[in-house]
Amino acid sequence: MTCIFCEIVAGRQPADIVYEDEQAVAFRDIKPQAPVHILIIPREHISGPLHVDGDNASLIGHLIAVAAQVAGQEGIAEAGYRLVTNQGRAGGQSVYHLHLHLLGGRRMGWPPG
Numbered sequence: 001m002t003c004i005f006c007e008i009v010a011g012r013q014p015a016d017i018v019y020e021d022e023q024a025v026a027f028r029d030i031k032p033q034a035p036v037h038i039l040i041i042p043r044e045h046i047s048g049p050l051h052v053d054g055d056n057a058s059l060i061g062h063l064i065a066v067a068a069q070v071a072g073q074e075g076i077a078e079a080g081y082r083l084v085t086n087q088g089r090a091g092g093q094s095v096y097h098l099h100l101h102l103l104g105g106r107r108m109g110w111p112p113g
Contacts, residue, residue, distance in 0.1 A: 005097035009043050018073065023059060024066045026102070035105025036074045036081070040066050046098040049087045067102045076104030084112070 007013035009025055018038060019026035029037040040063050046056060064083065071077040081104030086093040 003045060003095070003097050005039075005041050005095055005099065006045050009041070019066060019070050021066070023062050026066060026070050029101070033101075034103040034108075036071075036076050036103065038070055038074070038102040040070065040100040040102060042098055047096045048093055048098055049085055052098070063100050067100055070102060071104060074102075074104065080104065080108075082108045082112075 004013060008015045008017075008027065015025075015027035017025060017027045019040075022043070024040060024042055026038050026040045029039050042056075042059050042063065044056065044059070046052060046059075052060060067081075067083055068077065071081050081102060084101040084103065085099065
């Protein structure tokens with residue numbers, strides 16, 4: 001099965017990319033749930049949080065740092081933002097490639113679910 005996020009990383013699928021480096025790519029969600037809704041993904045295919053281990057755990061810190069940088073670029077860092085990751089069907093995961101949702105530009109409710 002083809003992973004749409006791997007296709008974006010490879011440049012075979014279009015995306016509105018707002019950031020990229022040797023480890024990560026960030027792009028606008030095609031179905032935004034907030035005024036700012038950006039997905040931050042590792043270039044490496046990792047199916048989800050359940051598959052983070054000692055070999056790739058430091059990558060999570062990098063993705064969070066990228067999220068903070070992108071939040072600054074988007075002008076939402078000071079007001080605040082939410083980072084979300086989902087695991088499995090019951091957790092709301094629809095693309096099985098680890099990703100963080102950066103959501104901002106409006107007040108977030110609680111509880112989120």
